[in-house]
Amino acid sequence: MGGYRLHLQVTWVGVLILSEMATSAVAAAHESALPSCLDHCGEVQIPYPFGTSDDCSLNKDFLINCTQSSTGRDQPQIDGIVVPKISMEGQLELSLKLSKKCYNESGMLSSFWRSRLLITTSTFTISNTENMFMAVGCDTYAYLHGKQYNGNFSMGCMSICQNQSNVLNGTCSGIGCCKVEIPKKVSNFSLQASSFRNHTEVWSFNPCSYAFIVKKGQFNFSSDNLSNIEDNNRTLPMVLDWTIGNERCKYAQLKSDYLCGGNSTCDDPENGYGYRCQCKKGYDGNPYLPLGCKDVNECLNPNLNNCTSPKRCINTEGNYTCSCPKWHSGDGRKDGESCTLNLGLVNKTAIASGVGFVVLLVSSTWMYLIIKQRKLIRLRERFFRQNGGVILRQQLSRQNSVETTKIFSAEELKKATNNYHENLIIGEGGFGIVYKGFLSDNRVVAIKKSKLVDKSQIEQFINEVLLLSQINHRNVVKLLGCCLETEVPLLVYEFISRGTLFEHIHHKDRSLRISWEARLKIAAETAEALSYLHCAASPPIIHRDVKSSNILLDDNYTAKVSDFGASRLIPLDQIEVFTLMQGTLGYLDPEYMQTSQLTEKSDVYSFGVILIELLTGEKALSFDRPEEERSLAMHFLSAIKEDRLFEVLEQNLGTKRNEKQLKEVANLARRCIKLKGEDRPTMKEVAAELEGLRKIDKHSWVSVGSNSEEREYLLGETSGSYTYDVAIKSSVVYDSMKDHTMVAFDGGR
Structure with a gap:
């Protein structure tokens, strides 16, 4: 009879827990949108700041048109483009048509389509981590036009091949297919596909040029794509990053229209011009609603707490605590002090142990810093040898170029650029970043930090440094030296001031x-x-x-x-x-x-x-x-x-x-x-x-x-x-x- 009563009690507790979890889930679902607003269009959740009407969205940039598709299902669209997914982490997935340019056998244009996003604000930027810009064709060059840092931006991709047999399936290296990484903060984009010779030489197997942005891993090129990539107005998934407004948190928080609600924080994303909100640790929900972030009851889910005894978990606002049984002390956590019997005795042994622990901690910290510094020195020495520093130093000594061309240390250039502060960036392109630097002798220099390094070309790099160091022409920018103690060699030039x-x-x-x-x-x-x-x-x-x-x-x-x-x-x-x-x-x-x-x-x-x-x-x-x-x-x-x-x-x-x-x-x-x-x-x-x-x-x-x-x-x-x-x-x-x-x-x- 006692066992039966215990079974009933456990079952009833389980029902209460499941009921509370279900209630919380329902509440969270209803609170993803503004009151009296649709929170779904078909199977896609529409969280605020997005909405299906002017009253339900933050502004027109976040307006979602919930339109019935040919299959009879509701389908969310933005700017006429289908939106399969909206993420509260600041991403939005689109199904975008391919940009194309097709020709007939005589080289006359037969069909044309140019894909574009007509939203003219910086709310949406192309995700540089989730997408690739690609072009397909054997007589093809393609452009991606857009806005970047309030100015016009374009980038391109070129694909050439003579016949279909030269094309390798699964690769996209410029023969039949090319792909390019997309830089940060590109918005308001359009795609354009073009041809060098109107496909007259490859028309039999490739009549069209195609250009598209596609989510990484969602398009696998094959030679068959040259003739039939487009199937019934085919679309491909791509990802946009979205932010609120065009100001960073530091300034947006001072404005009356600052959107992050209670129990949330403001973040400045790397790809975007505005800010994003996210619930604080211990809270969940929609941070863009005034009271959207609700406390998470970690005690209802054993995976969310690490109490030694689940029944001793106590939920608090934004956190939880773990209690200990009577006559025990500690924090009650598996990874903490746990619960130990408290005898109430503080003796000399305990004091000595505490002092010993402090001494051990200080000694360990000191040893750690020494080891870390030695590792850094060894790492710089390894980079110096890998980058040919020993050979270059010998060659400079033989050519008596030591005075005119200097091998700088990593610390010198780090100090000269204030640890490569972004405010000292004076140039940035496909090959690297150029910083303005101030040397200890008050000389102003330009320091070029490359993005890529080809270890097989180290010998050629040394030869070029030696050669350029000896160029002494009034109309050539002078190479002052280099630094080889970093993974990628740095070059130091004279600074030219007039642009x-x-x-x-x-x-x-x-x-x-x-x-x-x-x-x-x-x-x-x-x-x-x-x-x-x-x-x-x-x-x-x-x-x-x-x-x-x-x-x-x-x-x-x-x-x-x-x-x-x-x-x-x-x-x-x-x-x-x-x-x-x-x-x-x-x-x-x-x-x-x-x-x-x-x-x-x-x-x-x-x-x-x-x-x-x-x-x-x-x-x-x-x-x-x-x-x-x-x-x-x-x-x-x-x-x-x-x-x-x-x-x-x-x-x-x-x-x-x-x-x-x-x-x-x-x-x-x-x-x-x-x-x-x-x-x-x-x-x-x-x-x-x-x-x-x-x-x-x-x-x-x-x-x-x-x-x-x-x-x-x-x-x-x-x-x-x-x-x-x-x-x-x-x-x-x-x-x-x-x-x-x-x-x-x-x-x-």
């Missing part, structure tokens, strides 16, 4: 200040630097990424060629090198793109584009112009052919006064961008011709010295000095495929 040629040409408030004489001077100095690299350096150096954003201007507006991250050394017995394609669209040599044969004439082509920029004031590649004018080089050649040169020149160049010089430079630019490299002049010839044009100028003050009045007149300045303290950072603003993009085409990308 890039790109920003001086293309920023409207600056371009009017640069006269034609100044532009001709900058062009001649740049050509002289490239000629030096091609002819005087031993072995010769091909820059491979000549563009206006890699030409810096110092305090006297002297041109300085920079960024040798993509450069290649040419053996003395060779005139060309086969390399993976790399460069910047708009400046890239078309012959190099076709053959992958890198020659010094590739730099000549890129320099020709810079000459055209100086003449026209237009960007090398811009999608804001009509399609036939997007490539500045092609547009310029067309204007010359149609005798419209002076229609495309910038207005402030003194056309009448400088007519002869303008025609000569335009003709030189035309010769530099000829399709065949053998038809182009050498950089030595280009430099000589530009210097000759400067010398025959009737004005004797063309060469700019330190005299401020001459400099102001040459640059068209009529007021005080014009200081731009951050040289490299400004160019990064335009580091996109739409406006001056750096694209690494390794592996066909």
Whole structure:
């Protein structure tokens, strides 16, 4: 009878617990949305700040259209795109159609679709950790356009193959399929798929170009995708990160519309412009509702508490405690002091044990710090050896370059950049981050921290450091040294203060200040630097990424060629090198793109584009112009052919006064961008011709010295000095495929 009564009691307690858990679950479900608002659309939960009407959502960005699908089920949509899942952790999954461009057998466009998200705010950003940008096709290049840091952003992906048999299933390395990681904070995006030759050469097995963003692991490429990737308007899953507003927690918490409710905290996500809310530890629910975060009763679930005895678990607001039986003391937890019999005796042994424990703790901490410091020293020594530091030090000593080129310690550069503080970032691109640094001798330097390291190329890296350290040309940015005590070697350059040629040409408030004489001077100095690299350096150096954003201007507006991250050394017995394609669209040599044969004439082509920029004031590649004018080089050649040169020149160049010089430079630019490299002049010839044009100028003050009045007149300045303290950072603003993009085409990308 007693056993039967005990069974009834246990059963009744279980019923009460299950009932309370069910009640809590129901309450949590009802509290995910605002009162009187739908919390589901079909099978998808719609938590606030999302809602199915204006009154139920925070604003129009979070408005969900609950529409009946063709199957009769309710289906949530945003901006006309199906939303299969909304996460309170700040993510939203979409089913997005593929962007495509298809052609018939004769190369005529047969169908076209461009995928886009029309929301124009920064509430939603593409998740850089969950997605990949991909393109499929054997005659395909694709773009992702959007907004980033309140400016336009573009990136691209290129896929080429000659026949279907060359395509490898399951790989996406640029042959039939290419994929690119997506950077942080890209919003308001659209996708565009295009073709180089309208698929005429591959039409039999690949009539279309496709572009899409897809959640990682959700698309496995195969050769069959070249002909039938699109099946009944196929969609692919992608993930967006969402935030509240466009201010970080520090400022949002001061506003009256701050959204995080009680028992919640505010977080600044890495990918996004606003903030997110989350319930504090020990609470659960919707943190965006005023009272959405409810206390979690850890005592109802043994997995949520670690009491030695579950029946002694006591729930508290946001936490729980564990009690001990009578005559026992402790915290009652499995991982704590547990419960021990309390005799109430404090003797000398206990005191001695306590003192001994403190001494042991201090000693252990001291030993730990010493061991940690020694490990750090050994780690830096290992990196130094791996990065070729011993060999480089010996070579510098033999070449007597120790004084001019220094091997910095990791501590020196860490101190110079205030532990690589984000406020000292002056440039960021695909290859790494550039910091402004202040050395102990008060020199201001630029410190380049690469993102990638190829251990098989350490010997070549050492050779390039040795070579660049000995380049002493007034128009080449000086390499001051390097640091090899980190996993990725750091390079230290002289700091150039006046910004890039790109920003001086293309920023409207600056371009009017640069006269034609100044532009001709900058062009001649740049050509002289490239000629030096091609002819005087031993072995010769091909820059491979000549563009206006890699030409810096110092305090006297002297041109300085920079960024040798993509450069290649040419053996003395060779005139060309086969390399993976790399460069910047708009400046890239078309012959190099076709053959992958890198020659010094590739730099000549890129320099020709810079000459055209100086003449026209237009960007090398811009999608804001009509399609036939997007490539500045092609547009310029067309204007010359149609005798419209002076229609495309910038207005402030003194056309009448400088007519002869303008025609000569335009003709030189035309010769530099000829399709065949053998038809182009050498950089030595280009430099000589530009210097000759400067010398025959009737004005004797063309060469700019330190005299401020001459400099102001040459640059068209009529007021005080014009200081731009951050040289490299400004160019990064335009580091996109739409406006001056750096694209690494390794592996066909």
